[in-house]
Amino acid sequence: MNSVIEVNDTNKAFLNISQVDMVFPTPTGGFTALKNVNLQIKKGEFISLIGHSGCGKSTVLNIVAGLYQATKGGVLLQNKEVNEPGPERAVVFQNHSLLPWLTAYQNVELAVKQVFKNNMSKGEMKEWIEYNLKLVHMDHAMDKRPDEISGGMKQRVGIARALAMQPEVLLMDEPFGALDALTRAHMQDSLMEIQNELNNTVIMITHDVDEAVLLSDRIVMMTNGPEATIGEILDVKLERPRSRLSLAKDIEYNRLRSEVLTFLYEKQRKVENISSKAVAPNSVPRQRINHN
Amino acid sequence: MSSTTANISHLTSTEQIMKMFKNIFNKITNSMLLPMVGILIFLSLWSIAAQSIHTSLGEFPGPNAVVKQFSSLYDEHVAEQKKAEAFYMRLDKRNAAKLEKNPNYVAKVRAYTGKETFFDQIITSLVTVISGFLVAAIIAIPLGIWMGLSKKLNSAFNPIVQIFKPVSPLAWLPLVTMVVSALYVSDDPLVSKSFLTSMITVSLCSLWPMVINTSIGVSSIDSDLLNVSKVLRLPTHTHIQKIVIPASIPMIFTGMRLSFSVAWMVLIAAEMLAQNPGLGKFVWDEFQNGSSDSLARIMAAVVVIGFIGFLLDRGMLQLQRKVSWDKSSATV
Numbered sequence: 001m002n003s004v005i006e007v008n009d010t011n012k013a014f015l016n017i018s019q020v021d022m023v024f025p026t027p028t029g030g031f032t033a034l035k036n037v038n039l040q041i042k043k044g045e046f047i048s049l050i051g052h053s054g055c056g057k058s059t060v061l062n063i064v065a066g067l068y069q070a071t072k073g074g075v076l077l078q079n080k081e082v083n084e085p086g087p088e089r090a091v092v093f094q095n096h097s098l099l100p101w102l103t104a105y106q107n108v109e110l111a112v113k114q115v116f117k118n119n120m121s122k123g124e125m126k127e128w129i130e131y132n133l134k135l136v137h138m139d140h141a142m143d144k145r146p147d148e149i150s151g152g153m154k155q156r157v158g159i160a161r162a163l164a165m166q167p168e169v170l171l172m173d174e175p176f177g178a179l180d181a182l183t184r185a186h187m188q189d190s191l192m193e194i195q196n197e198l199n200n201t202v203i204m205i206t207h208d209v210d211e212a213v214l215l216s217d218r219i220v221m222m223t224n225g226p227e228a229t230i231g232e233i234l235d236v237k238l239e240r241p242r243s244r245l246s247l248a249k250d251i252e253y254n255r256l257r258s259e260v261l262t263f264l265y266e267k268q269r270k271v272e273n274i275s276s277k278a279v280a281p282n283s284v285p286r287q288r289i290n291h292n
Numbered sequence: 293m294s295s296t297t298a299n300i301s302h303l304t305s306t307e308q309i310m311k312m313f314k315n316i317f318n319k320i321t322n323s324m325l326l327p328m329v330g331i332l333i334f335l336s337l338w339s340i341a342a343q344s345i346h347t348s349l350g351e352f353p354g355p356n357a358v359v360k361q362f363s364s365l366y367d368e369h370v371a372e373q374k375k376a377e378a379f380y381m382r383l384d385k386r387n388a389a390k391l392e393k394n395p396n397y398v399a400k401v402r403a404y405t406g407k408e409t410f411f412d413q414i415i416t417s418l419v420t421v422i423s424g425f426l427v428a429a430i431i432a433i434p435l436g437i438w439m440g441l442s443k444k445l446n447s448a449f450n451p452i453v454q455i456f457k458p459v460s461p462l463a464w465l466p467l468v469t470m471v472v473s474a475l476y477v478s479d480d481p482l483v484s485k486s487f488l489t490s491m492i493t494v495s496l497c498s499l500w501p502m503v504i505n506t507s508i509g510v511s512s513i514d515s516d517l518l519n520v521s522k523v524l525r526l527p528t529h530t531h532i533q534k535i536v537i538p539a540s541i542p543m544i545f546t547g548m549r550l551s552f553s554v555a556w557m558v559l560i561a562a563e564m565l566a567q568n569p570g571l572g573k574f575v576w577d578e579f580q581n582g583s584s585d586s587l588a589r590i591m592a593a594v595v596v597i598g599f600i601g602f603l604l605d606r607g608m609l610q611l612q613r614k615v616s617w618d619k620s621s622a623t624v
Contacts, residue, residue, distance in 0.1 A: 065523065066522075067519055067522060067523075084522075084525075085519070085522040085523045085525065086523065086525055087523060087524055087525065089523070091519065091523050093516050093519065093520075095516065097514070097516035097517055097519070097520050099517060099520070099534075099535070099538070099539075100617060101538045101539075101541075101617030101618075110524070110534060111524055114525070114526060114530070115524070145617075165524075
């Protein structure tokens with residue numbers, strides 16, 4: 001009971017994104033990317049942000065990371081305001097952003113040395129770096145540089161680097177977007193396995209409906225920009241551990257999947273058509289026919 | 293059927309061998325044969341042209357005359373070395389004799405003050421250009437990093453850099469000479485004034501390509517890498533040491549190579565006017581000397597200057613290959 005009350009009380013949420021507006025200055029005046037974004041996240045929750053390109057998903061993530069400052073409103077992490085980037089909100093970037101002159105081990109080491117310089121001995125650091133690389137199954141290629149390993153492996157090292165910071169929130173910006181479908185599935189399984197062990201609080205941006213349903217506890221669907229905001233939130237109450245094979249035939253899984261699809265390709269498309277008046281009314285059914 | 297397949301596989305293997313030979317042949321042609329052909333054509337055009345140019349110092353030197361002067365320059369060097377050896381032997385003998393007579397005698401050591409040979413002058417030039425370049429690098433690279441990190445600093449300094457960049461060494465030299473004579477006053481100078489003047493002129497001219505390339509390299513670092521640094525909250529010195537410098541190393545080296553070739557070009561002009569005993573002075577002295585061999589000796593110096601410049605650039609390239617993580621940027 002207590003936990004339910006805590007969740008409902010926005011002041012006590014683990015991570016609280018509160019009334020966030022984001023206006024970017026442009027030569028022709030301000031561009032309002034986000035309008036009144038509100039989201040409360042529990043500890044240990046896995047959240048997916050999904051929406052069409054340019055809807056401001058990355059902007060939300062960057063505000064939580066502290067890389068952007070919200071124009072209005074703000075982010076509270078454990079009731080402390082977020083106003084600069086920091087290792088307690090580790091980011092896994094879309095294109096891995098490993099330092100190309102360092103090996104996998106050294107890339108993780110840079111983070112560990114910075115975060116734990118005061119409370120770990122050299123031996124403990126080494127152990128911790130190796131533990132994290134093992135977690136993402138990269139212990140066999142610790143001494144390889146980024147240009148010597150595949151895209152999926154780079155992303156693994158990126159995740160290991162973020163996990164090694166022992167973040168309170170793990171932020172992932174389309175972590176598997178640049179990977180091929182098979183590698184992506186493999187990475188999703190790895191991520192579920194890690195999540196099962198560490199139970200991190202995660203916000204992940206994705207374009208992939210299956211990925212969102214498979215991995216998340218809640219799927220946050222965003223409306224189209226400008227003035228994008230949260231459209232709907234979908235609870236995913238599928239039992240863990242989840243397996244993509246058995247879920248493929250699961251009724252609940254398919255219902256959730258179609259809800260996300262409906263939001264993305266019907267509700268958000270409709271909004272688009274209404275706002276652009278140049279489109280003739282009878283063009284909507286025609287488009288549908290084309291799709292079929 | 294089986295015999296046909298055997299034939300085909302046999303055929304392909306001979307074809308492969310042929311292909312291999314062709315590849316090796318192409319490689320040799322490209323790396324050895326064609327450059328040789330180019331050099332031969334150049335040499336014959338040179339000797340033909342030289343024969344038809346008559347100056348007040350005689351015929352313009354062809355390749356043969358230059359080769360002859362090379363060997364005579366070498367002979368002079370050997371002769372001068374022998375003279376120096378003989379001088380020091382005489383000096384030692386005299387000192388030993390005096391010590392025998394008077395045990396309290398403090399031995400006098402005098403340096404040999406013979407004529408500098410061509411090879412001594414090459415060494416002087418190399419020392420001057422390397423010290424001038426190092427001084428420039430010590431100033432330019434930190435300045436470039438600093439300018440690259442801050443847009444404001446870049447706006448403040450960029451006009452100055454752009455204005456000084458095209459200034460010829462010949463314009464700086466009189467100023468540097470006067471400043472050095474005014475400020476560098478010492479009874480027992482560590483280095484000669486002419487060396488200092490040439491070195492500073494070299495520095496002033498080779499500073500700019502390094503500043504510009506370093507600042508461009510630093511300001512164009514991938515924003516993702518900068519975000520990594522921000523998320524980690526790296527302190528400024530760690531940020532510069534771990535992110536900024538490695539990321540801009542390829543551009544820093546591009547700047548260094550440009551600067552070094554500028555430095556070598558500037559040096560010859562600076563030595564001519566400052567009378568620093570290097571290759572520039574050699575050329576000037578031969579010109580003033582005006583003997584029938586002078587032009588051939590100057591031409592020999594030209595060849596040596598070009599060859600050393602080439603070797604210096606290759607040296608920088610090797611250094612870049614060793615130091616930089618980005619091997620792809622370390623190309624000719």
